[in-house]
Amino acid sequence: MTQIEGLNPFTPGTGQLPPYLAGRENEQGRFRQILAKMSAGRSPAANMVMYGPRGMGKTVLLNWLIDEVEKTDTKDNSIRTSSATPNQLKNPAEIWGFLLSDEGWMEKLLSGETTAGFDAKVFFAKKWKEKSPTNKILLNTLISECKKNPLVFLLDEAHTMEPEQCHALLNISQQVQNEAPFLLVLAGTPGLAHFLTTVGASFVERSTKMGIARLDAQATADAIVKPLNEHGINIDDSTLAPVVEDSQHYPYFIQLWGEALWDLAKEKDLQKLTSQEIAEVETKIENRRSNFYEQRRATLDDLELLPAAVAIAALFQDTETTTRDYLKEIIADNLPADSLATQSVNEHLRTLIRHEFIWNPPDSILFEAGIPSLMKYVLDRQREHVQERSPTAE
Ligand SMILES: Nc1ncnc2c1ncn2[C@@H]1O[C@H](COP(=O)(O)OP(=O)(O)OP(=O)(O)O)[C@@H](O)[C@H]1O
Ligand SMILES: [Mg+2]
Numbered sequence: 001m002t003q004i005e006g007l008n009p010f011t012p013g014t015g016q017l018p019p020y021l022a023g024r025e026n027e028q029g030r031f032r033q034i035l036a037k038m039s040a041g042r043s044p045a046a047n048m049v050m051y052g053p054r055g056m057g058k059t060v061l062l063n064w065l066i067d068e069v070e071k072t073d074t075k076d077n078s079i080r081t082s083s084a085t086p087n088q089l090k091n092p093a094e095i096w097g098f099l100l101s102d103e104g105w106m107e108k109l110l111s112g113e114t115t116a117g118f119d120a121k122v123f124f125a126k127k128w129k130e131k132s133p134t135n136k137i138l139l140n141t142l143i144s145e146c147k148k149n150p151l152v153f154l155l156d157e158a159h160t161m162e163p164e165q166c167h168a169l170l171n172i173s174q175q176v177q178n179e180a181p182f183l184l185v186l187a188g189t190p191g192l193a194h195f196l197t198t199v200g201a202s203f204v205e206r207s208t209k210m211g212i213a214r215l216d217a218q219a220t221a222d223a224i225v226k227p228l229n230e231h232g233i234n235i236d237d238s239t240l241a242p243v244v245e246d247s248q249h250y251p252y253f254i255q256l257w258g259e260a261l262w263d264l265a266k267e268k269d270l271q272k273l274t275s276q277e278i279a280e281v282e283t284k285i286e287n288r289r290s291n292f293y294e295q296r297r298a299t300l301d302d303l304e305l306l307p308a309a310v311a312i313a314a315l316f317q318d319t320e321t322t323t324r325d326y327l328k329e330i331i332a333d334n335l336p337a338d339s340l341a342t343q344s345v346n347e348h349l350r351t352l353i354r355h356e357f358i359w360n361p362p363d364s365i366l367f368e369a370g371i372p373s374l375m376k377y378v379l380d381r382q383r384e385h386v387q388e389r390s391p392t393a394e
Contacts, residue, residue, distance in 0.1 A: 010258035018223060053370040055252035062156055062187055080152070082154070146180035239275055256285055313376070324367060
């Protein structure tokens with residue numbers, strides 16, 4: 001008889017809350033403080049810019065925040081959340097649709113603005129061009145809504161914003177925040193930080209920055225073991241140690257491991273996992289991970305940044321962090337001959353950041369590897385390639 005019941009609880013994929021949200025106590029604490037302030041009717045001191053490489057758990061944290069607001073705030077003046085991605089905010093009308101809870105806002109706008117021949121679409125298009133799709137009536141409506149029910153507006157994938165969209169949101173957030181509790185949370189890949197400085201440098205300086213990085217070893221172990229234990233599946237710390245290491249504390253890989261271990265335990269009807277099962281699962285994980293890496297390597301190749309990536313990967317074999325200047329030197333030494341004519345070293349560096357090969361967390365001036373072990377993969381493939389071309393060479 002099968003002892004292990006139910007569906008696999010692990011969530012390798014995008015944004016789904018994992019069965020055990022591990023290692024984010026600091027981030028959760030910071031958000032709880034902001035919520036408490038807003039709940040008391042006060043504006044947060046600053047907006048939040050959350051960034052980190054793909055698969056680190058940004059969307060999960062946004063989803064946690066929505067749940068947290070719903071769970072803890074049941075008063076009349078409860079906080080409201082609204083969330084979107086930039087592709088849902090293609091024009092000011094859509095932006096206001098996400099910000100205002102009052103569905104009659106369009107009518108209100110029209111009644112305030114209507115003169116003979118007034119056309120809302122033309123009105124908004126003009127505002128968009130002026131980079132200020134604000135309108136006193138809508139702003140005042142949002143301010144009075146926020147005074148009653150503070151708003152947390154979450155924008156995921158914020159690095160894909162167009163400058164116009166970004167200007168519009170920053171403008172609205174600034175005006176509302178002066179008068180009422182309103183929080184804008186922007187979440188995106190490390191390229192978001194640079195994008196924001198190009199759009200509104202002072203906004204980034206004034207925002208709270210939150211880096212979403214890998215977990216620590218204990219949180220990694222907890223993220224795997226706690227859900228397994230809950231389903232009656234046990235694993236010793238020493239058996240788990242190589243799993244924790246192999247996951248590189250990277251949330252996406254942690255879920256891959258958890259899912260595969262759970263499936264195997266269920267299939268074999270095991271209540272205790274041993275090194276034998278770990279070895280079995282490892283091959284499966286390795287295949288999935290190679291596909292994931294190969295896509296990223298192909299992108300670097302398309303961008304003609306593969307030689308630079310290989311050289312950076314070689315450097316990171318012996319270190320966990322490096323400086324911006326050193327990275328720039330390596331990039332300059334490894335670019336195709338004509339490349340610097342069209343793009344500066346800084347731009348190439350930003351491309352590597354945008355593709356998450358490297359990044360620098362907000363609280364550090366040093367750079368670290370973006371997606372862990374992509375570096376090792378890139379290096380291994382390069383060695384294989386060299387071997388294939390000259391099989392006799394050592
Ligand atoms: N703290 C955590 N503990 C355990 N698992 C987590 C944690 N955070 C995220 N995960 C898992 O990691 C994976 C990636 O999470 P998520 O989709 O939130 O990442 P992301 O940073 O938003 O990535 P992307 O930039 O691709 O959107 C998911 O499978 C999620 O369940
Ligand atoms: Mg995400």
